[in-house]
Amino acid sequence: MKEKNILKRIMNMDGIGIVAVYLVVFVFLSIACPNFLKFSNIMVGIRQAVYTAIVGFAMTFVISMGGIDLSVGSTVGIAGMVLAAMILDGQNIYLAILVVILLGALIGFINGILVTKLRMAYFIATLGTMSIIRGLIYVYTEGIPLYGLKYPEIQFFGQGYIGMIPVPIILTILILVVSAYLFYKTKFGRYTVSIGSNEEAAQLVGINVDKIKILVFVLSGVFCAIAGIILASRSEAAIPTAGNAYEMDAIAATVIGGTSMSGGKGNMFGTALGAILMATIKNGLSLLNVNTFWHQVVIGLFILFAVALDGFATQRASKS
Secondary structure (H helix, E strand, O other): OHHHHHHHHHHOOOOHHHHHHHHHHHHHHHHHOOOOOOHHHHHHHHHHHHHHHHHHHHHHHHHHOOOOOOOHHHHHHHHHHHHHHHHHOOOOHHHHHHHHHHHHHHHHHHHHHHHHOOOOOHHHHHHHHHHHHHHHHHHHHOOOOEEOOOOHHHHHHHHOEEOOEEHHHHHHHHHHHHHHHHHHHOHHHHHHHHHHHOHHHHHHOOOOHHHHHHHHHHHHHHHHHHHHHHHHHHHOEEOOOOOOOHHHHHHHHHHHOOOOOOOOOOOHHHHHHHHHHHHHHHHHHHHOOOOOHHHHHHHHHHHHHHHHHHHHHHHHHHHO
16 A cells, blocks of 8 residues: 555656656667767757757746746847847947846736736737737848857857856756746745636735736746847847747747646746757757658657646546
8 A cells, every 4th residue: 555655656746757758768869879978969959958948947937827928939039139239239248138138027027017907818918029029120130130249258158168068058057946946935936826726716815916927927038038148149149030939849848847738837847857858859850860840740749748648637636
């Protein structure tokens, strides 16, 4: 009886499924691809996961709250564009970084106001801001990349190293630590999950639902701005299409990592592993010379599997 209880506890552990899947994928690619286990290749895979992970942490907060943020990719793009425009115009680099982070917070604030004060659906509000922001990027750049970010101060964020570890990976770990602390150890995190579980009940116990929603979107905007800075630093340019489809990748990493699309449950560490799993799959498929068009097919299958698993777990929980 005791052994059954232990087994049941292990099977119900949040994130255990994604760990098992990742180990299976890792072992398979290690056998199938001779170059997969090279340190340089592993670093390439992890670096590819950076942007998805950072945006995914933001998305974890939003989805746990029972919402969705489709503007994350466009926010990443406009962050890089404003950064490049200011630096190329001769502005102080650190001032440009501060302005970009504040811009991300402003975009999040606007999303929050649309959802709370104007009572727009999450999907419609963020779909609208996504389109507006992407349109502004194309209007300003005329579809032409802004090249020339060859400044050591800005290159450090996307290309620098501390020891053998790339700076983008260190920044991602720091953001993960901050996200996990906010999500698991603060009232803000608990209130976010409570709203996702039952918004009416959250209001009845005295939670300022509108305030928490706005703060979640502001946090999302800030994280996306940071991702945009790292991306622009890495490419030494602001590319008009930067951040395209990041919202899909972020949702995928979040759902694969164990966050429930219906809200009320999130897993920050699962999101990080989900982003790494997606990057690992894409990297492995490239090493196996699989056509890139198939990459999205495989990722899509993983998303469907994760959502189906979440639905199965929800049904089991409702019956017990």
